[in-house]
Amino acid sequence: EPEVTQTPSHQVTQMGQEVILRCVPISNHLYFYWYRQILGQKVEFLVSFYNNEISEKSEIFDDQFSVERPDGSNFTLKIRSTKLEDSAMYFCASTHGTGLREQYFGPGTRLTVT
Amino acid sequence: GQQLNQSPQSMFIQEGEDVSMNCTSSSIFNTWLWYKQDPGEGPVLLIALYKAGELTSNGRLTAQFGITRKDSFLNISASIPSDVGIYFCAGDNQFYFGTGTSLTVIP
Numbered sequence: 480e481p482e483v484t485q486t487p488s489h490q491v492t493q494m495g496q497e498v499i500l501r502c503v504p505i506s507n508h509l510y511f512y513w514y515r516q517i518l519g520q521k522v523e524f525l526v527s528f529y530n531n532e533i534s535e536k537s538e539i540f541d542d543q544f545s546v547e548r549p550d551g552s553n554f555t556l557k558i559r560s561t562k563l564e565d566s567a568m569y570f571c572a573s574t575h576g577t578g579l580r581e582q583y584f585g586p587g588t589r590l591t592v593t
Numbered sequence: 594g595q596q597l598n599q600s601p602q603s604m605f606i607q608e609g610e611d612v613s614m615n616c617t618s619s620s621i622f623n624t625w626l627w628y629k630q631d632p633g634e635g636p637v638l639l640i641a642l643y644k645a646g647e648l649t650s651n652g653r654l655t656a657q658f659g660i661t662r663k664d665s666f667l668n669i670s671a672s673i674p675s676d677v678g679i680y681f682c683a684g685d686n687q688f689y690f691g692t693g694t695s696l697t698v699i700p
Contacts, residue, residue, distance in 0.1 A: 483635075512688065514688070514690075521681065521690045521691060521692050521693055522628075522630075522636060522681060522683075522690040523690065524688040524689065524690070527688075570635045570636070572635070581638075582626075582638055583638075584635030584636050584637065585635055586633075586634055586635055587633075587634070587635050
């Protein structure tokens with residue numbers, strides 16, 4: 480069964496450093512998403528990406544964040560100058576079309592900022 | 594942003610019992626989705642609803658899109674231990690997630 484993969488599974492970084500979280504969406508999917516989930520809280524939408532550009536983003540996704548699809552398979556989330564409050568699980572998801580019926584989530588990357 | 598409130602916040606039930614949870618929104622949604630999240634894993638989509646009044650089943654799960662388009666319900670019949678997890682509702686194309694309902698099934 481196809482799946483979304485994410486690396487690393489756990490990233491520890493010091494405050495102020497930059498991190499890049501990597502995702503490999505399902506190969507024939509066209510829409511890609513990043514979410515975050517602070518421990519014990521709900522899942523929060525960050526950004527959606529289609530046709531090599533951002534299609535939607537939330538108020539959380541400010542200038543500290545950026546996304547990129549550097550090649551045909553990877554989808555990355557870059558967080559610049561990390562803060563303690565950036566510590567969370569970051570989930571990547573993908574869908575083939577605009578409908579959410581077949582949205583698949585990856586296993587997540589746990590980011591710990593110290 | 595959109596507010597999605599889920600209730601109850603947590604449930605402790607005996608194996609075999611039916612479960613009911615709901616999600617309410619401060620505004621109208623065109624899409625409702627229900628996800629289950631196991632500890633340490635990403636959410637898994639259970640049911641998607643696209644029309645007011647729609648009732649959709651997936652095995653022992655049944656979800657309904659409220660007529661007012663401001664709420665949705667998820668029912669689980671004859672619960673089993675593997676139903677344990679956190680259930681999230683989500684709505685509309687902005688992918689707003691609810692606050693979650695934590696389900697514990699006691700064997």
